[in-house]
Amino acid sequence: MKRLLIRIVTIVSAAGLATAIYAQTVKPAANPKKPEAKKAATVHQDPAERAFQTHCSRCHSAPETLSPSLTGTVVRHMRVRANLSAEEERLIYSFFNP
Numbered sequence: 001m002k003r004l005l006i007r008i009v010t011i012v013s014a015a016g017l018a019t020a021i022y023a024q025t026v027k028p029a030a031n032p033k034k035p036e037a038k039k040a041a042t043v044h045q046d047p048a049e050r051a052f053q054t055h056c057s058r059c060h061s062a063p064e065t066l067s068p069s070l071t072g073t074v075v076r077h078m079r080v081r082a083n084l085s086a087e088e089e090r091l092i093y094s095f096f097n098p
Helices: 002-025 033-043 047-055 068-082 086-096
Strands: none
Touching: 047 086, 068 086
């Protein structure tokens, strides 16, 4: 009976310690005003750059140079893969070749 009581106290103590550690590592909720500030910054962004940032920058960084013929091939290929609309395809093409 004494061993059982010691085990129960040990388990409860470990659970309390784990909860305390978890509470210290959890970040507080983000300030809801910050996403609005970011959204306001993207409103003034070039639509072509915004299209690239929205659809392409998740996986790719913008290349420094890309020929127009190669750009067309890449953008057409990625239109299918990323399910881009015709307008998004046009914007991304114009981002690479202004």
